[in-house]
Amino acid sequence: MDDLHQLARFDDRLSFLYVEHARIDQHEQAIAVHDKEGSTHVPVAALAVLMLGPGTTITHAAARTLADNNCLVAWVGQEGVRMYAHSTGGTRSSANLLKQAALWASPIARLAVVRRMYERRFDETLPEGLSLKQLRGREGIRVRETYAAASLKYNVEWTGRLYKRGEWASASPVNRALSTANACLYGVVHAAILSAGYSPALGFIHTGKQLSFVYDIADLYKVDVVIPLAFEIAGSYLSDLERSVRLACRDRFRDTDLLEHIIPEIAAVLDVPGVEVPTTAAIEDWDEEPARPTRLWDPESGGSDQTAEGGMNYGGSDC
Numbered sequence: 001m002d003d004l005h006q007l008a009r010f011d012d013r014l015s016f017l018y019v020e021h022a023r024i025d026q027h028e029q030a031i032a033v034h035d036k037e038g039s040t041h042v043p044v045a046a047l048a049v050l051m052l053g054p055g056t057t058i059t060h061a062a063a064r065t066l067a068d069n070n071c072l073v074a075w076v077g078q079e080g081v082r083m084y085a086h087s088t089g090g091t092r093s094s095a096n097l098l099k100q101a102a103l104w105a106s107p108i109a110r111l112a113v114v115r116r117m118y119e120r121r122f123d124e125t126l127p128e129g130l131s132l133k134q135l136r137g138r139e140g141i142r143v144r145e146t147y148a149a150a151s152l153k154y155n156v157e158w159t160g161r162l163y164k165r166g167e168w169a170s171a172s173p174v175n176r177a178l179s180t181a182n183a184c185l186y187g188v189v190h191a192a193i194l195s196a197g198y199s200p201a202l203g204f205i206h207t208g209k210q211l212s213f214v215y216d217i218a219d220l221y222k223v224d225v226v227i228p229l230a231f232e233i234a235g236s237y238l239s240d241l242e243r244s245v246r247l248a249c250r251d252r253f254r255d256t257d258l259l260e261h262i263i264p265e266i267a268a269v270l271d272v273p274g275v276e277v278p279t280t281a282a283i284e285d286w287d288e289e290p291a292r293p294t295r296l297w298d299p300e301s302g303g304s305d306q307t308a309e310g311g312m313n314y315g316g317s318d319c
Contacts, residue, residue, distance in 0.1 A: 016187050016253075017042065018076075018246050020053030026061035045069045048195075048259060049187045051076050072191035076183065096197040100213075103270055104202045112272045113204045120220055120269060146223045153228075154235035173241055177230035180242045182218070184249040185226055186211065189218045192262040217266060225252055 022035035033040045044050070044065060049072045052058065058073075066073050103109040111132065118135045119126050122142070126135070151158035156174050163175050171179070193200050193213060203212025205219070229252050230245065238244045253259065 016049035016051060016184060016191075016250065017047060018051040018053060018184075019056055021055035022057075024052075024056065024058040024062050026059060026065050029065065031062045031065055044071045047071050049074060049191045051183075051187055053077070070195060072187070072194060074187055074190070076187075093197055097199055100198050100202050100270060103272060104204065109272050110204055113269055116269045116272065117205060117216060117220065120265070121223070143223065146227050150228055150231035154231040156231050156235045172234075173237075174231060174234035176241055177234040177245050178226065180245040181226045181230045181249055182222070184246055184253075185218050185221060186214055188253065188258065189221075189262060190214045192259070193217065193266070196263050196266065198266065217262065217269075220265060221258065221261075225256060225258065 200214045201210045203216045206212040206215040
């Protein structure tokens with residue numbers, strides 16, 4: 001795929017596919033998944049995330065096809081609740097990343113982004129002067145009330161969010177359902193972040209991990225999407241709980257048009273008025289020419305040196 005503009009828009013794609021104990025190879029311009037049930041052809045151009053669970057093998061040709069079609073590949077643990085590795089995003093432009101980094105690096109701008117994130121969670125304008133601790137306190141109350149309401153509605157006992165990585169089977173059904181649903185949500189949000197050219201590591205509320213920004217954006221949807229779904233499935237006493245949750249997530253993500261909301265939501269929370277951010281990268285469309293070298297940074301102009309390209313300065317005598 002030479003031009004990423006030929007690919008399906010992120011918001012037009014299917015959300016995710018989880019595969020375990022299977023072999024994946026290339027099939028024409030797509031991939032085929034082979035397991036004990038037989039072979040399934042997957043149109044990866046219309047898929048946002050492929051989650052590879054335990055017992056999967058994938059050929060080089062299949063991985064190349066997935067990369068060419070800007071489908072995020074994530075190597076995950078059992079039931080998708082651990083992330084071991086992932087592929088890169090599709091866009092070659094750094095404009096969104098530069099804006100995100102500029103906002104993240106400024107304490108004033110970062111706090112403004114945090115406020116916008118909390119406002120979108122509450123769907124209201126928060127009173128001026130609230131400290132970050134007060135915002136977190138309000139959010140904590142909202143989440144606890146959501147857990148309590150879901151527990152009552154679906155008749156599921158709730159004693160708190162408890163999950164130990166090494167003791168998956170010992171967790172309560174509702175906690176396993178929450179972890180599985182969160183993993184699905186994280187995968188889709190992660191793919192959206194990379195697809196739009198942002199960094200999953202530069203979080204504004206969360207910090208210190210490579211997926212901090214993923215957690216920031218995913219939290220915008222947990223209360224409305226993930227928590228009710230997890231309690232509903234857990235209340236059904238299903239034997240194959242994790243698979244049922246993944247299938248329910250796919251349906252819920254489609255029904256709520258989740259993929260259509262994520263990238264515009266990111267742009268909205270990062271649209272902080274009065275903050276200057278780098279704009280030089282935005283004037284170039286790097287996706288149109290994948291082999292085109294980048295320009296060099298010029299501290300005098302504050303942008304890129306238009307006479308220098310590909311790491312060499314052709315405009316001066318000091319080369």
